[in-house]
């Protein structure tokens with residue numbers, strides 16, 4: 029379907045083209061090029077962390093992060109209200125995902141519920157910062173992890189550079205996974221990274237990313253000798269063109285976020301008049317960069333009817349997210365069923381993600397606002 033207003037458009041500038049062109053026309057090092065390390069250094073600096081390791085997707089970043097802390101046969105508490113990769117990567121790494129509830133305010137993991145799900149076999153808790161906002165309970169999750177000697181990880185696919193009480197999302201736990209998929213705050217088309225202050229994790233990530241290969245200090249493609257392989261690993265490497273693209277996207281981070289915030293504020297300003305829906309707003313002492321713009325309706329019938337109404341006007345919307353625990357893989361293999369996570373299911377039934385992207389024209393904002401206003405009249 030050709031949408032008059034798509035859910036998002038990818039923000040780019042001439043710099044992005046120049047950066048990628050430079051790598052392509054170099055005619056060498058399209059893989060393992062110097063831009064990768066440069067992007068990692070900039071990412072680490074940007075996130076105020078010692079280390080960053082890039083990956084070819086956010087999913088492989090999550091997968092490697094779980095492998096690096098060692099989750100085999102261990103329980104990992106994850107939100108169900110997230111993209112399914114948060115849990116799938118636990119399974120891929122040999123762990124057991126235990127779904128916990130999310131809270132209604134910021135749609136992050138609910139610390140009270142997480143507490144109930146901790147067992148002797150729990151290894152880690154994975155927090156989510158949703159849609160360019162922050163997780164309201166992140167400090168409580170930090171405290172829980174500390175008390176129970178668990179590792180706190182963050183799936184920070186959505187909230188790069190977002191601060192809560194002056195602390196960056198992705199720096200509350202031991203390590204965090206980032207995604208640079210095309211709808212994220214910065215994008216390389218596909219791509220991801222793990223950030224951490226932990227040297228051991230950093231070293232494991234580098235091994236896992238490249239077949240368990242021991243690097244000799246000289247790039248693999250630049251020396252005549254043989255390498256040793258000391259572990260099972262993958263080819264999870266980010267191509268050099270993507271790293272160059274990421275570097276140039278990161279340079280424009282603030283101006284891109286300002287454009288998102290202008291649009292988010294504009295939608296909020298007008299949609300807050302409609303008392304029958306709840307708008308996404310920054311949590312106290314926190315940023316919101318509107319990676320997505322998700323509203324909450326009274327109930328599922330209203331939400332579904334609104335989605336249909338928007339569709340008739342060729343305005344795209346989507347449910348981000350339907351619960352992961354109710355996807356067939358988890359109902360079939362882990363016996364999850366409707367009713368297991370009532371809070372999460374209630375959230376998922378009521379929310380609707382509307383279009384937003386940097387530089388979205390005012391006319392599109394107005395079309396969305398008018399369509400929703402009309403619906404409630």
Ligand SMILES: Cc1ncc(COP(=O)(O)O)c(C=O)c1O
Nearest residue numbers: 085086087111113185207208209
């Ligand atoms: C919360 C969350 N985690 C993980 C991922 C996976 O990232 P990728 O698509 O880069 O593999 C996504 C991507 O959409 C996501 O939204």
